[in-house]
Amino acid sequence: xxxxxxxxxxxxxxxxxxxxxxxxxxxxxxxxxxxxxxxxxxxxxxxxxxxxxxxxxxxxxxxxxxxxxxxxxxxxxxxxxxxxxxxxxxxxxxxxxxxxxxxxxxxxxxxxxxxxxxxxxxxxxxxxxxxxxxxxxxxxxxxxxxxxxxxxxxxxxxxxxxxxxxxxxxxxxxxxxxxxxxxxxxxxxxxxxxxxxxxxxxxxxxxxxxxxxxxxxxxxxxxxxxxxxxxxxxxxxxxxxxxxxxxxxxxxxxxxxxxxxxxxxxxxxxxxxxxxxxxxxxxxxxxxxxxxxxxxxxxxxxxxxxxxxxxxxxxxxxxxxxxxxxxxxxxxxxxxxxxxxxxxxxxxxxxxxxxxxxxxxxxxxxxxxxxxxxxxxxxxxxxxxxxxxxxxxxxxxxxxxxxxxxxxxxxxxxxxxxxxxxxxxxxxxxxxxxxxxxxxxxxxxxxxxx
Amino acid sequence: xxxxxxxxxxxxxxxxxxxxxxxxxxxxxxxxxxxxxxxxxxxxxxxxxxxxxxxxxxxxxxxxxxxxxxxxxxxxxxxxxxxxxxxxxxxxxxxxxxxxxxxxxxxxxxxxxxxxxxxxxxxxxxxxxxxxxxxxxxxxxxxxxxxxxxxxxxxxxxxxxxxxxxxxxxxxxxxxxxxxxxxxxxxxxxxxxxxxxxxxxxxxxxxxxxxxxxxxxxxxxxxxxxxxxxxxxxxxxxxxxxxxxxxxxxxxxxxxxxxxxxxxxxxxxxxxxxxxxxxxxxxxxxxxxxxxxxxxxxxxxxxxxxxxxxxxxxxxxxxxxxxxxxxxxxxxxxxxxxxxxxxxxxxxxxxxxxxxxxxxxxxxxxxxxxxxxxxxxxxxxxxxxxxxxxxxxxxxxxxxxxxxxxxxxxxxxxxxxxxxxxxxxxxxxxxxxxx
Numbered sequence: 001x002x003x004x005x006x007x008x009x010x011x012x013x014x015x016x017x018x019x020x021x022x023x024x025x026x027x028x029x030x031x032x033x034x035x036x037x038x039x040x041x042x043x044x045x046x047x048x049x050x051x052x053x054x055x056x057x058x059x060x061x062x063x064x065x066x067x068x069x070x071x072x073x074x075x076x077x078x079x080x081x082x083x084x085x086x087x088x089x090x091x092x093x094x095x096x097x098x099x100x101x102x103x104x105x106x107x108x109x110x111x112x113x114x115x116x117x118x119x120x121x122x123x124x125x126x127x128x129x130x131x132x133x134x135x136x137x138x139x140x141x142x143x144x145x146x147x148x149x150x151x152x153x154x155x156x157x158x159x160x161x162x163x164x165x166x167x168x169x170x171x172x173x174x175x176x177x178x179x180x181x182x183x184x185x186x187x188x189x190x191x192x193x194x195x196x197x198x199x200x201x202x203x204x205x206x207x208x209x210x211x212x213x214x215x216x217x218x219x220x221x222x223x224x225x226x227x228x229x230x231x232x233x234x235x236x237x238x239x240x241x242x243x244x245x246x247x248x249x250x251x252x253x254x255x256x257x258x259x260x261x262x263x264x265x266x267x268x269x270x271x272x273x274x275x276x277x278x279x280x281x282x283x284x285x286x287x288x289x290x291x292x293x294x295x296x297x298x299x300x301x302x303x304x305x306x307x308x309x310x311x312x313x314x315x316x317x318x319x320x321x322x323x324x325x326x327x328x329x330x331x332x333x334x335x336x337x338x339x340x341x342x343x344x345x346x347x348x349x350x351x352x353x354x355x356x357x358x359x360x361x362x363x364x365x366x367x368x369x370x371x372x373x374x375x376x377x378x379x380x381x382x383x384x385x386x387x388x389x390x391x392x393x394x395x396x397x398x399x400x401x402x403x404x405x406x407x408x409x410x411x412x413x414x415x416x417x418x419x420x421x422x423x424x425x426x427x428x429x430x431x432x433x434x435x436x437x438x439x440x441x442x443x444x445x446x447x448x449x450x
Numbered sequence: 451x452x453x454x455x456x457x458x459x460x461x462x463x464x465x466x467x468x469x470x471x472x473x474x475x476x477x478x479x480x481x482x483x484x485x486x487x488x489x490x491x492x493x494x495x496x497x498x499x500x501x502x503x504x505x506x507x508x509x510x511x512x513x514x515x516x517x518x519x520x521x522x523x524x525x526x527x528x529x530x531x532x533x534x535x536x537x538x539x540x541x542x543x544x545x546x547x548x549x550x551x552x553x554x555x556x557x558x559x560x561x562x563x564x565x566x567x568x569x570x571x572x573x574x575x576x577x578x579x580x581x582x583x584x585x586x587x588x589x590x591x592x593x594x595x596x597x598x599x600x601x602x603x604x605x606x607x608x609x610x611x612x613x614x615x616x617x618x619x620x621x622x623x624x625x626x627x628x629x630x631x632x633x634x635x636x637x638x639x640x641x642x643x644x645x646x647x648x649x650x651x652x653x654x655x656x657x658x659x660x661x662x663x664x665x666x667x668x669x670x671x672x673x674x675x676x677x678x679x680x681x682x683x684x685x686x687x688x689x690x691x692x693x694x695x696x697x698x699x700x701x702x703x704x705x706x707x708x709x710x711x712x713x714x715x716x717x718x719x720x721x722x723x724x725x726x727x728x729x730x731x732x733x734x735x736x737x738x739x740x741x742x743x744x745x746x747x748x749x750x751x752x753x754x755x756x757x758x759x760x761x762x763x764x765x766x767x768x769x770x771x772x773x774x775x776x777x778x779x780x781x782x783x784x785x786x787x788x789x790x791x792x793x794x795x796x797x798x799x800x801x802x803x804x805x806x807x808x809x810x811x812x813x814x815x816x817x818x819x820x821x822x823x824x825x826x827x828x829x830x831x832x833x834x835x836x837x838x839x840x841x842x843x844x845x846x847x848x849x850x851x852x853x854x855x856x857x858x859x860x861x862x863x864x865x866x867x868x869x870x871x872x873x874x875x876x877x878x879x880x881x882x883x884x885x
Contacts, residue, residue, distance in 0.1 A: 084843040088489045106843035109490035112501055112628045114596055121586075124578040125562045126569070144501045145524050145560070146594035208726075218841055237502045265732040268821050273713060344579050405490050405503045408842030415841070416645070416824055423823025425735070434644050441639040445510045446503070 026066035029345055032097035036083035037330065038075035041294050044362035045101045045152060045330070046073025052352035056345070069345070079217075091115040096335045098346050104140045104331050107148045108405040116333045120147035122347030129355045132372040141331050143403040149331030150350045153359070153368040155290045156325040156394040157221050158311040159183070159193075165206060165284045166310070169199040176310050180393055183312040183323045190228060190252055190317045193285055197261035200284040211261030213283035214253075216269040218415040220328045220401055221287060225249045226414070227399070230320025232450075234402035239410050239447040241439055243432055246414070248317055250421040250428035257422060264423055275300055287314060290390045294367035306385065313397055327398035329371070363387060369395060406446045413438045476858055482851030483637075487630040489845045496629015498603040500592040504626040512621035520612070521622070525591040526564040528553040531609065532588040541584075545573040561585050596628070636852035645824070646832075653829040656743065657807045664747025665803040666796060669754025674784055676755070677762045688759065691752045703816040706745055707731065731818060735825035738818050742826050745813050750806075754799045761795040762788055797872040804868075805861050829857060 031053075035045035053069035060067035074097070077083035084106065090096040096115065110116045123130060125147065130138075133151055141149035166176050182188040197211025215221045223233060229252070231245030256262035261284075263269075278286050279300035296302040296309070313323040332350035334343055352358070356375045363370055364384050369391050375381045382388065401407065417431035426434065439447050451459075487493060500521050509518040528549060536546050548571050558564035564585045568574055575581055589595075590610045597603040600623050607614060607622065614622065640646055672691060676684040694702055708714050710730040717727035731741045765787065773783055811831035814820065820827035820835065827835075837850020868874075 080841060081839040084840065085838050085845065088843065088845055092493050103842070105841075108501075108503070109488070109842070109844035111594070112490040112499060112503065113492045114497060114628070115489075118594060120561055121582055122579065124565065124569075124581070126566055127578075144594055145522065237506060264734065265729050265822050267823070268732045268819065269729070270711070273711075405501075405844065408840045408844035409846070411841045419821065419823040421823075423734070423821070423825065425823045425825060438643050438645065441642050446506065 026068075027341075028068045028070075029342060030070040030072065031099055031342075031346060031349065032072045032074070033099045033101070034077075034083070034087065034097040035073070035075045035101035035330075036077055036087075036103070037080055038077075038101075039295070039366075041291075041298065041366040042075060042362070043073075044358075044365055046071065046075060048353035048358050048362060049073065049099060049349050051358055052349045055352050056348055067345075069349075088113075088115070091335065094337075096337055098335055098337045098342060099350060100333050100335060101152050101330050102333060104149060104329060104403060105401050105407055107141070107143045107331065107333070108403045109408065110333070111143055111146075111148055112405055114336055116148060117336050117343050118146045118148050119150055119332075119334055119347050119350070122334070122344050123150075123351050129372060130351060132356065132374050133354065134371065134373065137329055137371055140327075140329055140400045140403070149333045150354050151371045152330040152332050152354075153362060153366070154327055154329045154371050154395070155368050156327045156390070156398045157224060157287060157289050157314070158325060158390070158394055159285065159287045159314050160278070160292075161285050161310040161312070162281050162283065163308055163310055164281065165200050166196070168205045169196060169203060179310050180312045183315045184397070186316045186322060188312075189315050190225070193315060194252075194255060194259060194261065197256070197284055198259050201261060206282065206284045208260050209263035209266070210277070210283045211259075211285065212256050213274070213278060213286040214262060214266065215287060216267060216271060216274050218411070220326045221289075222249075222415065222418060223401060224287070224314040224324055224326050225252060225317065227324045227326075228314055228317035228321040230318070233410075234404055234407075235448070237404070239402070239404055239406060239443065241410075241436065241447055241449045243436065243450060245320065246435065247428050247432045250418055250431050252317060253418065253422050254424075254428050257424065262422075267419055267422060281308075290369055290386075290394065291367045293386045293390070294365070311390070311393070313394060323397065325394050325398050327369075327395065327400055329400070406443050409442050410439065410447065413442070479851045479854050479858065482848055483855040484632055484634060484852075485630045485848040486633050486635065487846075487848035487851075489840075489843060489847075491628060491630040493630075493847065496627055498597040498600060498623065498626040499595065499628050500626055501594065501628075504628075508621060508625035512625055514618060514621055517612075517614075517618060517622070518625075521592060523591060524560055524593045525610070526558040526561065526585060526588045527590045528556050528564075528588050529590070530554075535587050536584075539587075542573060545571070545575070548573050558588075561589075564588060597626075630848065633848070636849045639849065640852060640856070648824070649827050649829055649832050652825075652827060653808070656739075656746075656826075656828050657804055659739075660743050660747045660750060660807055661800065661804050663743070665750035665754050665807070666799055668747065669751045669799065670758055670792070670796075672751060672755040673758030673762055674788060676759055677788075678780065684759075688752075688755060691755055694749045695752045699812050700816060702749075703745065703813055706741065706817060710741055732822045734822065738822055738826045742814055742818060745817055746807065746810070749813070750803055754803070757795050757799055758792060761792055765791050793872070794877055797868065797874070797877075800872075801865060801868045804864055808861060808864070809857055829853065833857070 031049070033046045033049045035042065038045055050071045050073065053071050057067050057069055077086065080103070083102070087096060087100055087102070091113070107116070111118070119141075125131065125138075130150065134154075137151040137154055138147065141147055141151055161176070161179065163176055167173070179188060193212055200206045201208055201211045226233070226242075226245055226249045229245040229248040231242045231249065232240040234240060253262065257264050275292075275295050277283055278288070279296040279302045293305060297305050302308060313325050316323050332353065334346045334350070336343075354371065356372050356378055359371055360375050360378050360381045362368060363375065364380050364387060367386055369387060370376065370381060376388070413435050417426065417435040420426040420434075421428050421431040436449055440449065502522070505518040505522050508521070509515040533546060533550055533554070536549070549568075552571060553567055556567070558567065561582065565581050568581050568584055575584065592603070592606050592610060595606065597606060603623060603626065604619060607619075672688075676687055679687065709716055711717070712727040712729040716730055717725075721727060730737050732738055769787055770783060773787060778786070809830050811828060811834055814826055814828060814831050815834065818826045820831050833850050833853035836846050836853055838845055840846070
C-alpha cells in the first residue's frame with residue numbers, strides 16, 4: 001500500500017465491501033480509551049464511549065451482525081506532560097490506545113507523525129449529531145483543511161472574585177454585579193486587579209500572597225494574559241511573538257510578586273491545596289476554568305457559589321488588548337492502530353458519544369460547557385445555572401490556541417521565561433530577550449517576531 | 451580450551467551487558483543528537499504530507515509561495531479518471547451511470563461537499579464508509595494525505611493536475627517530508643542559548659556541592675564516628691543512614707515535601723516561633739538548593755559511609771593499638787592513620803558519585819521539577835524535560851539527545867581528570883616486592 005488515506009486504500013476497502021456487503025459476521029473488538037487531564041468527575045470521557053459501544057452493538061444486532069465491543073478506559077495520569085509522554089511513546093512502540101481524549105493542540109504534531117487518522121474519512125459530517133456541534137469547535141478540531149478530531153467538551157477560563165472580600169474593600173453589591181460588564185468593556189483592567197489585591201492585603205482581609213492567586217502550573221490560561229496585553233499567538237498559520245505584549249504580560253506577574261499580592265514561590269503549589277484555598281475565601285482574586293465549579297461546589301464543599309464568587313472574562317491588560325478567555329476543548333482522536341475496520345468503528349463510537357444527551361452527562365457532571373446547539377434543549381443542561389450562565393458570559397468571547405506543529409516549543413519558551421520572571425531570576429526585559437533568542441534558534445522562520 | 455579462551459568465555463556475559471546497556475544507548479544518543487527528531491517527525495521513518503507547516507517551508511525556504519498556496523486547496527473533481535476507476539473497482543453500473551449523468555464535470559471544495567452530492571444520488575451506497583471511499587476516488591488534491599513514498603506523492607501531484615518541473619518536485623518532496631533529517635543545529639542552538647549557561651552552572655554547583663559536603667565529607671564523618679562506636683550501636687546507626695537509599699524515591703521525596711511545604715512539619719513547627727509559613731522547597735533559589743542538595747546528599751552519604759567504613763575496618767588493628775600506646779589522640783589517628791589509607795576509596799567515591807550526580811535527576815524532578823523559575827534545573831533534568839516532556843505533545847528527541855550527549859562527554863573528561871589527579875597508575879602498579 002503506497003498511499004494512505006487516499007484513493008487506493010479506500011477504493012480497495014470499497015471494492016471489498018461491495019463484494020462482501022455487510023454479510024452477517026461475528027466481530028470482537030477491544031478499544032482502549034485514554035483521557036488526559038481528567039479528574040474523578042471527568043469519568044464520562046470514557047463512560048460515554050462505553051455507552052456508545054452498547055448502542056453500536058444493538059444497531060449491529062438489528063442489522064443481523066454480531067458485534068462485540070470491549071472498552072478499556074483509563075483516566076488516571078500524572079498531569080498532561082505524563083499523559084502526552086505515554087501516548088507518544090506508546091505510539092512509537094506501535095501500542096497506542098485506539099481512542100484518545102486530548103488537547104486539540106496535539107492534532108498538528110500527531111497528524112504529521114501519523115499517530116492519528118483523520119476522523120472525517122470515517123464519519124458523515126452532515127449527519128446528526130456532528131452537524132449539531134458548534135462550527136467553531138469543529139474548526140478547532142481541524143488542521144490544514146482536514147477534520148482530525150471530534151470535540152469532546154468545551155470550556156473557558158474565567159477570572160474569579162471572592163465577593164465578600166470585594167465588599168470589604170468598598171465595592172457595593174451593584175458594582176460587583178456589574179463587574180462582568182465592566183471587565184468586558186475594558187473599564188476594569190488588570191491594573192485594577194493589582195490595586196484591589198493590594199487593598200485587600202493592606203486591610204488584612206487576605207494574607208500576604210493571597211490577593212491574586214493564579215494557576216499553579218503551566219497551561220493555556222497564561223496565554224490569556226498575553227492576549228490581554230494585545231498579543232497575537234498565530235496569524236495566517238505562522239506563530240507570532242509580540243515582544244511588547246509578552247514583556248507587559250511578564251511584567252504584570254513580576255509586579256504582582258513585587259506588590260506582595262502573589263507569592264514568589266506560588267508556582268508548584270499543590271493543586272489540592274490551591275483548590276481548598278480558593279474555594280474557602282483565602283484568596284481575593286484568581287483565575288481558573290469553568291470546570292472548577294464542579295470542584296468548588298463538590299469536593300471543596302462550597303455551598304452557595306453564586307452569592308460567594310463573581311466570575312468574569314480575563315480583564316484587559318492595557319489599551320492594546322481586550323478582555324478575553326481561552327477555550328481549550330478536548331478532542332476525541334482516533335489513532336492509527338489496527339486496520340480500517342477498527343478506525344471505522346472507533347469513529348462511529350466517538351460520533352455516538354457526541355450525541356447531546358450523552359455529552360450533557362459529561363458537561364454537567366464535570367461543569368464543562370456544551371459542544372452542540374441542542375444541548376440547551378436538554379433539561380439537565382438547561383436547568384443548570386452554571387452551564388447556561390458561563391456559556392452566555394464567556395463562550396462568545398473565547399478564542400482557542402492554534403493547531404501548529406511548532407506551538408509546543410513556543411509554549412515551553414513562554415512558560416520557562418514567565419517562571420524566571422515570576423521568581424525574580426530574570427527581569428521581564430531579560431526574559432523577553434531570552435525568549436526571543438530561544439525562539440529564533442528553535443523555530444527560525446516558523447515564528448514571526450514583532 | 452586454553453586458559454585464554456576460557457578468559458574470553460568468562461568475559462562474554464559482561465561484554466554483552468556493556469554493549470547492550472552502555473555502548474548501545476550511548477551510540478543511539480549520539481545518532482539522535484545529530485537529527486531533528488521529535489514526536490512530529492517520528493523515530494522510525496516518515497512520509498510525505500501536505501500540511502500547513504510543510505507549505506510554509508515550501509513558500510519560505512524553497513521560495514515557491516504560489517505553488518504552496520495552490521497545493522493547499524482541497525479539490526474533489528468528478529472526472530473521467532474517477533469514473534474509470536469506479537468501473538475497475540466493479541461498482542454497480544447504475545451508480546456509475548448516475549454519477550456520470552448528474553455529477554461529471556463538477557468540482558467540490560471539501561470531502562463534506564462531495565459526500566453531500568453523492569448522498570443525493572438514488573443509487574448511492576448505503577453506508578458512510580462507502581460514500582467516503584467514493585469521494586476519495588475523486589480527490590484531486592493532496593491536502594492532509596500521507597504518502598508513504600516520494601513516487602506516490604509525485605503520482606498524486608500528477609493526478610491533481612499540477613505540472614511541476616524537476617526542481618519544484620524536489621522542493622515539494624523536501625518540504626513535505628514528515629520524518630527526521632540529519633542536522634548539527636542542535637549543537638548550535640545549545641551553544642547560543644543563554645539559559646543553557648545557567649543550567650550548566652547549576653549543574654556544576656549541584657554536583658560539586660553535594661559531592662564535597664555530603665557524598666565525601668559527611669560520609670567520612672559517618673564512617674569515622676561509627677568506627678569509634680561500639681559495634682552493635684554502629685550497625686544500627688549505619689542501617690538508619692541506609693534508609694533513604696532503600697526507600698523508593700517517590701516515597702522518600704514525598705516525605706521531604708511533608709517536611710518542607712508551607713503546610714508541612716517545618717512551617718508548623720516554626721509557626722510556634724512566629725515564623726510565617728513558607729514552602730521551603732520552592733521559596734527561593736537558596737532554599738530550593740538547600741533542600742535539593744540535602745535530598746540527594748543524604749542518599750549519597752550512605753554509600754560513602756559503607757565504603758569508607760569497610761576500608762577503615764581493613765586497617766590492621768595493631769596500628770591503632772600502637773598509636774594509642776604512643777599517646778596519639780583520636781584526631782591524630784584520623785589524620786595519620788585513617789585518612790592516608792582512604793585515598794583510593796575517596797577516589798572511587800569521588801569519581802562514581804560525581805558521574806552519578808551528573809546524570810541523576812529523579813529526586814530533583816520529584817521535588818522541585820527544576821523550580822522555582824528554573825533555579826534548580828540541572829543539565830540531566832533539562833535533557834529529560836526537552837526529550838520527554840511537552841505540554842503540546844511534541845517531544846524533542848533530537849535536541850534532548852544532544853543535551854544528553856554533552857553529559858557523556860563531560861563524564862568521560864571528568865573520569866580521566868580524576869584518574870590523573872589521584873594518580874591512578876600508582877594504584878595499579880605491582881607491589882614493590884614483585885618489581
